[in-house]
Amino acid sequence: MRMPATPSLIALDWGTSSLRAYLLDDTGTVLDSRAEPRGIMQVRDGNFSAVFSEVTANWPPVTSIAAGMIGSANGWVETPYCEAPAGAEELAASLIRVPDSGLHIVPGVATDGENPNVMRGEETQIIGALQLHPELASRSLLVLPGTHSKWVQVVNGRIVDTTTFITGELFAVLREHSILGRNPASDSSYDDAFSRGVLAAQASSQGIAPLLFSVRSLVLTQRLAAGASLEYLSGLLIGDEVRCGLMDGARPDALIGDAELCERYLTTLQLFDETDVTVIDGAAQAGLFCIAERAGLTRAVH
């Protein structure tokens, strides 16, 4: 007879625009999950405690842990960045407990160098990815596509270096607010327009700057259908990110994140002859469980 699963941890992936909550058992298996559009920017009154109660309603009162922008200056409690190199051990040792709450917040990670970088939430996804794919722990390059895409170098299970590309945000602001978004609504039937953008970015040794206006000029000169221009822009931006990311012989091992977005990056990487890239799903909840376990939080309730 199978033992009933024991709820052991509430794990929250609490970002800028969305909140995902997981109820995990003592092996990290997901027993229940909820997703709400209650990212920190959507909690205008700052009453994170109320949102936390709502999203975890009717779940057993087990220990809880959160990662993401909830630990930023605009979140519930600001948690100082953990300096790289940082892995599960360093993160578990640096958890911040929210006063008058059982919630522990995973700190973000700051990487040093001429071009310093910071992350909040991605560090936890990386810890989870290394749990799910232990072969990546010794040395790997992980790509986390998104509003702010991260290319993260991992050595011996620790984050050592990062580059951030604001690709997703750039696409959104250009689409919503620039002349490049003035064309009619995007039409996904132009599925070669994305690849065409990727190839244009790939061929540019100068970067994206001289190419952006082509989104408009190709339409004005009847060389690109107006309805295809946003797919082309997406290809240009992701293509330029990948071109930069692959410089100096770097080769990504895995993609972590939203499935639809990872698909775009896979297509792009294939156009750059990078075909050996794994897509990892479920990294956030695995990372939250791993860090909680390291911190002794999952045992605390038994």
Added chain:
Amino acid sequence: MRMPATPSLIALDWGTSSLRAYLLDDTGTVLDSRAEPRGIMQVRDGNFSAVFSEVTANWPPVTSIAAGMIGSANGWVETPYCEAPAGAEELAASLIRVPDSGLHIVPGVATDGENPNVMRGEETQIIGALQLHPELASRSLLVLPGTHSKWVQVVNGRIVDTTTFITGELFAVLREHSILGRNPASDSSYDDAFSRGVLAAQASSQGIAPLLFSVRSLVLTQRLAAGASLEYLSGLLIGDEVRCGLMDGARPDALIGDAELCERYLTTLQLFDETDVTVIDGAAQAGLFCIAERAGLTRAVH
């Protein structure tokens, strides 16, 4: 005794956001000028005729000519692009007369190539610049900073090739709508922040993509004052444009446009060891007069 000047031409530089009107004598000297925030985007009812009457009120009813976005699909009458190579002669031969009006509109210019480009208004400034500086006519590279900066190659008095950088628009949308603009208001006392941005862009062989997030991360890691971040962003974007523009040994001969913006480009070019660049003022009115003269419009009123 000096002869009174004879009003001979009304010349309009009618762009997206502003309208500048000049009353010129028969030598092209400016007798009077007016500037109004009545660019085509500000004429919401499309009644360009009424705006034209207002801005030229009390001026003698001489022939008139206009250049800029007034000839676009969103302007008064759409004028087809003149294909490059195009100089004063080709533009004068392609003027479009607005029905029921004495106004002639200068067409824009389209340059071909893998990356086609289009301009409306800049072609006229270039014709004017070549009138004011005939030594630039045989072969030159002219830079017109702005919302959409143009780097234009001139051979034998004709526009032959163009690259467009949406630098000004990119700065505006990132400042207004992205996380990079979230810092406190810019403070011009941080005058080294602009140069710091230029130098960072200059040092990046990959282009701007991996650098944009540094506008935020340098502030979060206390390496850049929050109030300096927009100056730094401006330096990054203009620096990246200049880095691209100077590729393959290209050397700009002149800057044409707004004085304050030309000053930023001069500073940037100096950081790239380009010190022999002329700043040209008054190019639009000189170009409008030259094209009108070529088309025989200035004689028509005598």
